[in-house]
Amino acid sequence: MRTRVVGIAAGIISWVGLALAVVLVVHVVLTVGGANPDNPITTTIRSLAEPISLAFKDLFNPQDAKLRVIVNFGLAALFWLGVRAIVLKLVRRLN
Secondary structure (H helix, E strand, O other): OHHHHHHHHHHHHHHHHHHHHHHHHHHHHHHHOOOOOOOHHHHHHHHHHHHHOHHHHHOOOOOOHHHHHHHHHHHHHHHHHHHHHHHHHHHHHOO
């Protein structure tokens, strides 16, 4: 039973961490690609990406707005992938 619960928890953590990183990367792609900022897809992704970027959202302030998004939201995506890896390792040790 314990193995099953740990496996389910690891699966959920893995998918959530990956989803957070994907949202951030999609936001970067849409911004750098010049997507219409008023499009519902773009506004939805931006509204999801901003809170999960945490303090990375304005960590660096280069003049170029696209570079700012690449660096800050890219770092946030790497952060969530790192958190995902660490938490997965800890959860799997419970097995």
